Amino acid sequence: MAVFDITNYCNTSCTYCNRKNISGTGNLRQEPSIDTIIDIHEQLKALGVEHLALQGGEPLLRKDIVSVIQQIRKLRGKPYLDLKSRWDALISKQLTHNRLQVMCYQILKDIGFPIMSITTNGTYYSKDIEQALFNANFHLEVSLDACEEQLNCQFRKGGSFDLITDTITKYARMLPVIMNTTVYKENVSQIDKLISFAHKLGCIHIVLNPLRTAGTYADWTDDYLTQINKILDTAEQRNLTILVEFILPMNRVAGTNALDELKHKLRKASNVMIQFYKCQAYKNMESIYIGSDLEVYGCPWIAGFKKYSIGNVGKQPISELWELKCIGKFCNTNHEDNKLDCTAADNCRGNLL
Numbered sequence: 001m002a003v004f005d006i007t008n009y010c011n012t013s014c015t016y017c018n019r020k021n022i023s024g025t026g027n028l029r030q031e032p033s034i035d036t037i038i039d040i041h042e043q044l045k046a047l048g049v050e051h052l053a054l055q056g057g058e059p060l061l062r063k064d065i066v067s068v069i070q071q072i073r074k075l076r077g078k079p080y081l082d083l084k085s086r087w088d089a090l091i092s093k094q095l096t097h098n099r100l101q102v103m104c105y106q107i108l109k110d111i112g113f114p115i116m117s118i119t120t121n122g123t124y125y126s127k128d129i130e131q132a133l134f135n136a137n138f139h140l141e142v143s144l145d146a147c148e149e150q151l152n153c154q155f156r157k158g159g160s161f162d163l164i165t166d167t168i169t170k171y172a173r174m175l176p177v178i179m180n181t182t183v184y185k186e187n188v189s190q191i192d193k194l195i196s197f198a199h200k201l202g203c204i205h206i207v208l209n210p211l212r213t214a215g216t217y218a219d220w221t222d223d224y225l226t227q228i229n230k231i232l233d234t235a236e237q238r239n240l241t242i243l244v245e246f247i248l249p250m251n252r253v254a255g256t257n258a259l260d261e262l263k264h265k266l267r268k269a270s271n272v273m274i275q276f277y278k279c280q281a282y283k284n285m286e287s288i289y290i291g292s293d294l295e296v297y298g299c300p301w302i303a304g305f306k307k308y309s310i311g312n313v314g315k316q317p318i319s320e321l322w323e324l325k326c327i328g329k330f331c332n333t334n335h336e337d338n339k340l341d342c343t344a345a346d347n348c349r350g351n352l353l
Contacts, residue, residue: 001287002049002114003300004040006068007031007057008292012121012158014143016182016211030292034068036314038075040290043318045114049288052114053141057292060124066132069118073136078112080135083176086110087204087243094239094270101273104243111137119143119180121156122164125171134174141178141207142168146187147197154186165201172202179203183224184211191227195244205243221252228262228274235269243271250276288322296321 008030010017032040037054044052059065086107095103108115117139133140142164146152149161171177179198183191191208198206210224228246235244253259253276262274289297294314295306302308311321 001051001053002044002290003053003055003287004037004290005056005292005303006037006054006059007062009061010056010058010121011061011123012058012156014121014157015155016184031062032292032294034064034071036294037068038071040313040318041072041075041114043313044288047319047322049114050108051117053117053119055119058121058124059118060120060126060129066126066128069129069132069136069138072116073132076112076136078137081111081137083107083111083137083139084172084174084204087176091204091241091243091271096268096270097266097273100243100271115139117141117178121159122167123159125167130171130174133171138175139178140171140175141180142171142203143180143182144168144198145182145184147190147193151187151190155182155184168201168203172204176205177201177203178205178207181206181208182211183208185223188223188227192230195231195240195242199242203242205245207245207247209247210249224248225252225258229265232262232265232269232272235272240271243273245273245275247275247277250278288318 041052054068062068090100090103090107093103116136118133119141120143122142122144143156144152144164145156146154152161152164153159168177168179179194179201181187181194181198187194194208195206210221225248228248231244231246248262253262259276266272266274287298289300289303290313291297291303294312295303295309296311296313296318297303297308298310313321
C-alpha cells in the first residue's frame, strides 16, 4: 500500500493527527503538481502497489482536485463499474471472513490496481467531485469517531458534526464510502452504535482503528477486545448490512488463546474482518508514505522528520528507494529488548507494548 499526501493544507485540527496543519501558520502550502501525481501513480503501478490512498491535509480542498481525479481516470482507461452496487451485492451475501476476503479482492481486481481512494475529513461536498470520483472508480474514506457532536469534536477539532454527517450521506448516494473511526478510551464502548450509525449514513464499510498512544492504550485494550468479541458473537444473528473491519495490533494477541479464539469466531461471523496489524517498517517496507514535499518514509508516524526520510521522489525514482528497504536508516528496532529508537515510538511503540 502507498499513501500520498497531495496537499499539506487542512481546515481542521485533530488532536491526534501527526500531519502538519498549516492553517493559520506561516508554513508554505505544499501541493504536488498534477503531472507529479500522475508520474508517482505510474511508478507505484509499475512496482505492483495494490492500493494508493490520496490523503493530506484535506485533499478535497485542492482547487484542481477534479482535474487530478479526471487525469487519473484518463490514464487508467477503466469504465466506471458502479462500485457501490457491487459492494452492496457482496454485503447481502453475508459471507464469512475467508470467503469475504476472496470476494473483496475480486472486486478490487476488477477495478484494476492500484485501487484508488481519497481520505477526507468530510467538511466539503461538491457534486463535481462526487461525479469525478464515481467515473474514476474511487473509494471515499471519511473520518468520524462518534455518533454525536460533543464526543466527536473532543478530538476532531474544526469540523461541524452535522456538516460531516450530511457530507457522508450525500457522497454515499453514489460512491462506496468507508467510515474511518479512531477508537480511544472515550468511544470504545460505542463501537456497536458506531457500526449502526455508519450504516444509517449509507457507508458500505467501517474501519475501526485503535489510537496507539503510549500511556493511554494499554489501560483500555481489554475493552477493545471485549467489543470485538461482542460483534463477532452476534454477527451471525444480526445479519450485518455493512462491512466491519477491526484493526488489531498483532502484539496484543500473539501467542495467546485470544488469537485462536478470534480466528475461530471469524469463521462463523459474516461481514466482519480483522486486520492483525504489525509494524510494516521495521524489517522491510510493506507500505510506503510520500509526503506533500515528496519525502518518502516507511511509516506515516515519522513523516516530517527529515532524518527518517529514505529519499525524495522528486530526486530519485521510487523503485530505487523501494529496493533500499533501509529501515535501519531511520529506525533501530530490537525486538528482543522491546526497544524502538524511532520518533514514532512515543505513539505506536512499533506495536511492541
